[in-house]
Amino acid sequence: MSDPTSKRRxxxxxxxxxxxxxxxYLGAIRRWVDEQGEKENFICVVDLHAVTVYxxxxxxxxxxxxxxxxxxxxxxxxxxxxxxxxxHVRAHAEGAWLLNCVTPIGWLERMTQYKAKAAKQExxxxxxxxxxxxQAADILLYSAHEVPVGEDQKQHIELAxxxxxxxxxxxxxxxxVPEPMIPKVGARIMGLDDPTAKMSKSSASVRGHAVAxxxxxxxxxxxxxxxxxxxxxxxxxxxxxxxxxxNNLLTIYQVLTSKSQDEVEADFSTARGYGDLKKTVAExxxxxxxxIRSRYEELMExxxxxxxxxxxxxxxxxxxAEPKVREMKEKMxxxxxxxx
Ligand code: AMP
Ligand code: TRP
Numbered sequence: 001m002s003d004p005t006s007k008r009r010x011x012x013x014x015x016x017x018x019x020x021x022x023x024x025y026l027g028a029i030r031r032w033v034d035e036q037g038e039k040e041n042f043i044c045v046v047d048l049h050a051v052t053v054y055x056x057x058x059x060x061x062x063x064x065x066x067x068x069x070x071x072x073x074x075x076x077x078x079x080x081x082x083x084x085x086x087x088h089v090r091a092h093a094e095g096a097w098l099l100n101c102v103t104p105i106g107w108l109e110r111m112t113q114y115k116a117k118a119a120k121q122e123x124x125x126x127x128x129x130x131x132x133x134x135q136a137a138d139i140l141l142y143s144a145h146e147v148p149v150g151e152d153q154k155q156h157i158e159l160a161x162x163x164x165x166x167x168x169x170x171x172x173x174x175x176x177v178p179e180p181m182i183p184k185v186g187a188r189i190m191g192l193d194d195p196t197a198k199m200s201k202s203s204a205s206v207r208g209h210a211v212a213x214x215x216x217x218x219x220x221x222x223x224x225x226x227x228x229x230x231x232x233x234x235x236x237x238x239x240x241x242x243x244x245x246x247n248n249l250l251t252i253y254q255v256l257t258s259k260s261q262d263e264v265e266a267d268f269s270t271a272r273g274y275g276d277l278k279k280t281v282a283e284x285x286x287x288x289x290x291x292i293r294s295r296y297e298e299l300m301e302x303x304x305x306x307x308x309x310x311x312x313x314x315x316x317x318x319x320x321a322e323p324k325v326r327e328m329k330e331k332m333x334x335x336x337x338x339x340x
Contacts, residue, residue: 013086019201024150027187043083069300107162109129132160164177213292215289224285233274
């Protein structure tokens with residue numbers, strides 16, 4: 001239970017499925033990069049979560065490498081962050097099983113992401129339902145204090161808290177109860193084609209929905225130019241549903257420039273309508289995304305280096321997660337041989 005370091009521990013995860021988009025970058029990845037060093041960071045490419053819906057095997061391998069390369073290109077520094085692939089650390093699957101056995105099924109049936117995903121499928125896999133338990137294991141095995149995620153994950157982190165508390169109640173103090181860290185701005189970037197629905201990986205291939213982080217400068221300009229707005233011309237933060245499109249563009253600009261709302265509105269006070277707004281936002285997005293894209297392309301050429309970094313991350317992650325799962329098993333009454 002005691003914390004071996006004085007730094008706060010941070011854990012977050014991201015799935016190697018679907019196209020990474022601007023919402024992932026602004027709501028999650030950018031903050032993981034900014035916080036490195038200040039905190040002890042663990043970032044996990046959650047391939048075991050990806051297979052809760054069928055993945056083509058070659059595609060999964062490819063996407064896992066791509067996501068590793070992308071995170072490194074975005075600025076995750078393997079000397080300051082433990083960056084690793086979930087399936088490389090067996091303790092995640094084992095910890096998830098132990099936690100499955102302290103989690104009432106009713107808690108899982110209430111998860112809104114599960115309900116939404118299950119509603120879209122004819123046959124729902126058991127793994128999709130127990131997905132949040134695996135997520136809880138991810139976090140709890142590292143005794144993380146903070147979990148930086150977008151708004152959509154808040155319910156899953158609250159569930160991880162409930163699971164930790166229940167485990168501690170049944171077996172004695174073992175697991176650190178984590179806190180969700182949701183950004184004040186950028187936690188929910190909306191779709192460009194429909195600013196009332198969040199930008200999501202599953203819709204990222206729908207034309208006009210998202211800015212993919214691998215889009216060319218021209219594709220970014222085009223996507224933002226086509227973004228749905230309203231028939232007015234006022235460029236101000238306004239959270240009424242009609243202004244959701246403009247609000248979303250201003251939010252994207254605000255996160256990327258780290259300005260206050262007043263400063264952002266002042267920047268657009270002389271703009272001549274939404275065309276000007278879109279041009280400026282597109283350029284700010286390109287300034288952020290273009291350098292990441294070129295580093296990403298370089299990294300994708302060097303498979304040996306990617307494999308080497310994956311191995312280093314996994315080894316460091318195992319050194320934390322394995323003793324924790326062992327402690328959990330001992331507390332629960334398993335006989336744990338020394339060689340395990
Ligand atoms: P996912 O795309 O579901 O694998 O999410 C990876 C990370 O990006 C999680 O921390 C999400 O909360 C975050 N995220 C996903 N979509 C958005 C969005 N539209 N706005 C802000 N953050 C998001
Ligand atoms: N479920 C998260 C998502 O879809 C990904 C994830 C898996 C995660 N394990 C995690 C996020 C642990 C934070 C902490 O975005």
